[in-house]
Amino acid sequence: MYQGEDKLYYTATRADRAILMGIWNRTHSLEQAEEYLKELAFLAETAGVQAVKMTMQKLDTPHPATFVGKGKLEEVQADVEKLEATLVIFDEDLSPTQLRNIERTLNIRVLDRSGLILQIFSEHARTAQARTQVELARAEYMLPRLTRLWTHLSRERGGIGLKGAGEKEIETDRRMLRTRIAQLKEELKHIAKQTETRRKHRKPMVRVALVGYTNVGKSTLMNTLAKSTVLAENKLFATLDTTVRKVVLSTVPFLLADTVGFIRKLPHHLVESFKSTLDEVQEADILVHVIDVSNYHYMEHIRVVQDTLASLQAMDKPMLYVFNKADLLDEDERADLSRTWLQGQRHPAVFISATQREGLEELRNLLVAMVIDQYKHKYPGLDYYSM
Ligand SMILES: Nc1nc2c(ncn2[C@@H]2O[C@H](COP(=O)(O)OP(=O)(O)OP(=O)(O)O)[C@@H](O)[C@H]2O)c(=O)[nH]1
Ligand SMILES: [Mg+2]
Structure with a gap:
């Protein structure tokens, strides 16, 4: 762990009220999708987040820019306001671009399934090895997704922060993350050597x-x-x-x-x-x-x-x-x-x-x-x- 880490990683908190979003289609039925969303709700609960709504869309081909369609996003937007939600969690993995676009459209923090699992893993890791492994995974996941939107949004909800996240700031964050990734890889190599020695005995x-x-x-x-x-x-x-x-x-x-x-x-x-x-x-x-x-x-x-x-x-x-x-x-x-x-x-x-x-x-x-x-x-x- 290092200073400023909380600014770089997406972290849902106990104060968050989340809308859970899933899809169903030819390959997974509505019934399966419901089960997946229930699992996502359990993941959210494990992370301490309250799920205030679950919603689904039939979608065969995800939209490259925003994953779900414009109509669905508008519907979610209305729910966000009505339910005073602070977070939207997608059951599917979003590309960095999709994540950013959805955040900007909804003006709310967005997590995807991987981001949520990574958070739970990092909270549950105890040994040096597990902590290092999780942080490496989290850092690599975050690298293409840095927007600083999370810190800005949580500090000043209302979107002023949206424009404040300058490229220069993000570049600094990226550099920090890259250095950290290199460090973590070194640490893991070191731990692997120790394990290897133990294994020989x-x-x-x-x-x-x-x-x-x-x-x-x-x-x-x-x-x-x-x-x-x-x-x-x-x-x-x-x-x-x-x-x-x-x-x-x-x-x-x-x-x-x-x-x-x-x-x-x-x-x-x-x-x-x-x-x-x-x-x-x-x-x-x-x-x-x-x-x-x-x-x-x-x-x-x-x-x-x-x-x-x-x-x-x-x-x-x-x-x-x-x-x-x-x-x-x-x-x-x-x-x-x-x-x-x-x-x-x-x-x-x-x-x-x-x-x-x-x-x-x-x-x-x-x-x-x-x-x-x-x-x-x-x-x-x-x-x-x-x-
Ligand atoms: N009813 C019932 N509950 C069980 C039984 N075995 C385990 N549980 C419950 O299932 C829950 C999960 O048990 P764990 O042993 O933590 O499961 P695990 O597979 O180690 O889970 P992770 O480490 O989270 O992957 C706990 O609440 C247990 O009390 C059983 O035989 N019957
Ligand atoms: Mg266990």
């Missing part, structure tokens, strides 16, 4: 990583299995820092990692800069894919996680599907899901409730069997029981 132990969509219960499960106290909350991205614990189940030891959750359309800057945090996923011998089965859209979440794993080249690992929050399902739903998921799948699957402690025995048994397989395969002859 690792014991020969099977590594298991908990992966999954955000807010599915990974940390809760980690706490249950490892008797640890990782922060688990009804928030998106409660976990950003990887935690690794040694766990012993039925006298078989292994390392268990809790990792950052995935989400639909994770900003690519973030995925890039989080690669080293996600090393734990790439290096895992076994992936435990945790799913919130009470979420109506869990199938889509599974797909998002699989795509993200594929982009990390981590799809071919032995995987265990853990259907969590089963306590929130009724008998029929459970029976339905058991039929579809516990049979004919390539990977073993288990239904559990991490909070109600149901199904944990079965989970432990499946996991231990997989861990033993990995020891045999990876460290043949190793007397792992005595580690």
